[in-house]
Amino acid sequence: MTSSPLFQIEHLNAGYGESIVLSDVSLDVQQGEIVSLLGPNGAGKTTTMMAITGLLSAYGGTIRLDGHPITDKPAHKRVDLGVALSPEGRQVFPELNVEENLLLGSFASKARASRPRNLTRIYDLFPRLAERKKQLAGLMSGGEQQMLAIGRALMSEPRLLLLDEPSLGLSPLITELVYDTIPVIAAEGISILLVEQNTEAALAVSNRAYVLSHGRIVAAGKAEDLRDSAVLRDAFFGGALSGAAQ
Numbered sequence: 279m280t281s282s283p284l285f286q287i288e289h290l291n292a293g294y295g296e297s298i299v300l301s302d303v304s305l306d307v308q309q310g311e312i313v314s315l316l317g318p319n320g321a322g323k324t325t326t327m328m329a330i331t332g333l334l335s336a337y338g339g340t341i342r343l344d345g346h347p348i349t350d351k352p353a354h355k356r357v358d359l360g361v362a363l364s365p366e367g368r369q370v371f372p373e374l375n376v377e378e379n380l381l382l383g384s385f386a387s388k389a390r391a392s393r394p395r396n397l398t399r400i401y402d403l404f405p406r407l408a409e410r411k412k413q414l415a416g417l418m419s420g421g422e423q424q425m426l427a428i429g430r431a432l433m434s435e436p437r438l439l440l441l442d443e444p445s446l447g448l449s450p451l452i453t454e455l456v457y458d459t460i461p462v463i464a465a466e467g468i469s470i471l472l473v474e475q476n477t478e479a480a481l482a483v484s485n486r487a488y489v490l491s492h493g494r495i496v497a498a499g500k501a502e503d504l505r506d507s508a509v510l511r512d513a514f515f516g517g518a519l520s521g522a523a524q
């Protein structure tokens with residue numbers, strides 16, 4: 279693709295206090311593209327997501343949406359500009375019902391005015407949520423909670439949807455059900471950055487992928503080229519990394 283990317287990270291450094299987790303991370307996502315960020319436990323995937331949303335400040339580097347830097351914007355402003363996160367572990371509000379959880383996704387955003395339309399759209403995407411509008415989120419299955427977390431993120435009408443480990447703790451069958459919706463969302467023109475340890479599920483729906491290991495991008499390429507690559511295996515199973523892409 280040659281068009282300028284909807285979303286771009288350039289040379290991002292980030293971490294916690296004196297502990298640097300991400301070093302020189304660069305990646306991009308085109309409009310409507312599904313891009314995976316793969317890596318084992320502790321590679322820095324969630325840290326990357328937190329830096330993109332503004333929940334964690336970058337130590338260096340630039341994060342751009344539509345070419346404009348958002349690195350210094352507060353988290354709520356990034357939501358309004360079109361960045362939404364479905365967090366690791368879903369983090370639904372267990373004492374609130376499905377619809378209340380969804381409404382919170384647009385509570386403070388510009389999308390507040392279009393709530394009825396977006397609710398309809400999300401219920402069309404996830405009929406299970408439509409059947410359970412009044413059910414307490416805490417009483418739902420892991421798969422339903424995952425659908426709810428994605429639906430809640432969509433309520434803010436994102437242009438970039440960040441999905442952090444959507445398959446975590448789900449059976450293969452339920453993972454498939456959740457994953458079936460990802461290309462449908464992308465087909466609406468929404469760009470998706472998908473963080474996963476489940477490389478097989480992620481690569482099956484992605485156009486491209488990056489591999490993160492010890493806070494550094496160690497490989498990048500088309501999803502089909504990375505599927506059986508040695509660098510992906512090394513990143514997960516601790517082999518010596520060559521650093522070469524693919």
Ligand SMILES: Nc1ncnc2c1ncn2[C@@H]1O[C@H](COP(=O)(O)OP(=O)(O)OP(=O)(O)O)[C@@H](O)[C@H]1O
Nearest residue numbers: 294297299317318319320321322323324325326475
């Ligand atoms: N709040 C925090 N304070 C200090 N260090 C942290 C914090 N959160 C994460 N880390 C450290 O940052 C590194 C990267 O963690 P991160 O959660 O980003 O990895 P991950 O790739 O998302 O892994 P997982 O798949 O297990 O969630 C780890 O070494 C982790 O211990």
